[in-house]
Amino acid sequence: MIIQKSTAPRISEFDPENFSFGNMFTDHMVICEYEDGKWGEVKLMPYGPLPFTPAMMGVNYGQACFEGMKAYKDKDSQVFIFRPEKNFSRINKSASRLAMPEIPAEVFLEGLKALVDLDRDWIPYGEGNSLYIRPLIFATEEALKARISNKYMFAIVATPAKSYYSAPVSVKISDYYSRAANGGVGFAKAAGNYAASFYPTQLANEEGYEQIIWTDDSTHEYFEESGTMNVFVRINDTIYTPPTSEKILDGVTRDSFIQLANKRGIELKVEPISVKSVIEAHKNGTLKEIWGVGTAVVTTVFKAIGYQGEKLELPQLPLEESFALTLQKDLVDLQTNVAEDPFGWRVLVEKSI
Numbered sequence: 001m002i003i004q005k006s007t008a009p010r011i012s013e014f015d016p017e018n019f020s021f022g023n024m025f026t027d028h029m030v031i032c033e034y035e036d037g038k039w040g041e042v043k044l045m046p047y048g049p050l051p052f053t054p055a056m057m058g059v060n061y062g063q064a065c066f067e068g069m070k071a072y073k074d075k076d077s078q079v080f081i082f083r084p085e086k087n088f089s090r091i092n093k094s095a096s097r098l099a100m101p102e103i104p105a106e107v108f109l110e111g112l113k114a115l116v117d118l119d120r121d122w123i124p125y126g127e128g129n130s131l132y133i134r135p136l137i138f139a140t141e142e143a144l145k146a147r148i149s150n151k152y153m154f155a156i157v158a159t160p161a162k163s164y165y166s167a168p169v170s171v172k173i174s175d176y177y178s179r180a181a182n183g184g185v186g187f188a189k190a191a192g193n194y195a196a197s198f199y200p201t202q203l204a205n206e207e208g209y210e211q212i213i214w215t216d217d218s219t220h221e222y223f224e225e226s227g228t229m230n231v232f233v234r235i236n237d238t239i240y241t242p243p244t245s246e247k248i249l250d251g252v253t254r255d256s257f258i259q260l261a262n263k264r265g266i267e268l269k270v271e272p273i274s275v276k277s278v279i280e281a282h283k284n285g286t287l288k289e290i291w292g293v294g295t296a297v298v299t300t301v302f303k304a305i306g307y308q309g310e311k312l313e314l315p316q317l318p319l320e321e322s323f324a325l326t327l328q329k330d331l332v333d334l335q336t337n338v339a340e341d342p343f344g345w346r347v348l349v350e351k352s353i
């Protein structure tokens with residue numbers, strides 16, 4: 001690995017008590033380039049812009065995918081990354097689907113650890129605080145023929161992130177737009193999946209909904225995901241979440257919630273959730289909670305669901321009664337080394353640079 005430390009660090013400008021998410025980046029970034037059929041040496045270098053041409057294939061054809069993960073600091077300033085091998089295997093699944101070269105473990109994991117190690121002072125301590133890490137791969141060849149690129153860049157950037165609290169939202173059950181289709185790229189963290197979701201989400205915003213519950217593209221009768229998160233529904237005391245598929249992204253948070261629910265002995269069924277059964281449960285008063293999960297905010301609780309012009313309000317349960325909030329707390333406590341880690345999910349980042 002080539003390590004080039006910043007000569008003009010901006011860390012003194014960073015106020016961990018007062019910052020907003022996603023627009024201030026740490027002092028360094030990881031870059032690795034792919035050319036002539038192989039990945040080159042990993043570079044840890046000062047964060048900053050890179051030159052590009054509008055003829056770059058990645059921006060023309062969307063051959064690009066990414067990951068989202070976090071690092072945490074505990075009360076003794078030890079730094080941990082959460083289940084990084086899951087993000088590593090997923091970025092390669094995404095890359096393969098988009099005909100991009102897979103990235104070797106040492107490039108991804110060593111680059112990641114080196115960046116988090118060197119920029120550890122950027123990780124805010126405190127409940128819910130973390131460093132959000134964005135690894136990505138994109139096509140860099142300068143060419144306009146529509147074909148697979150021969151050149152790529154792998155990069156990792158990081159930005160401090162604050163408390164998980166996200167206010168309850170109203171969501172619209174989609175009866176027209178789809179996020180994913182059979183045979184498509186829904187399971188991949190393809191950059192274009194997000195681009196395609198913005199317009200339907202904007203329309204839902206105009207109707208007073210913050211997010212969309214994506215349903216299957218052929219019948220719109222089954223829940224798939226919500227916004228950019230996996231979705232959980234609680235009816236009586238049973239939690240339901242749809243099985244992952246080529247249309248449903250295999251979220252790390254989803255998997256962690258399932259294991260944490262099992263550990264608590266909460267009944268959880270991985271099975272298709274029909275819109276009909278949710279509306280029915282709302283009518284007869286057994287629909288207790290619906291929530292989305294993902295790395296960025298961990299949990300977003302829903303306060304209302306919109307379906308065919310009707311807005312159905314959901315009860316808002318306090319922590320002691322809410323499965324969503326209880327499991328969120330279990331997860332955050334584990335991530336931040338407040339609770340034990342029986343699963344071996346926390347990876348300590350030693351100080352070595």
Ligand SMILES: *Cc1c(COP(=O)(O)O)cnc(C)c1O
Nearest residue numbers: 228229230249251252253294295
């Ligand atoms: C990233 C993502 C998720 C959440 O995955 P996590 O690994 O839990 O962050 C869910 N759905 C989609 C479409 C995503 O892109």
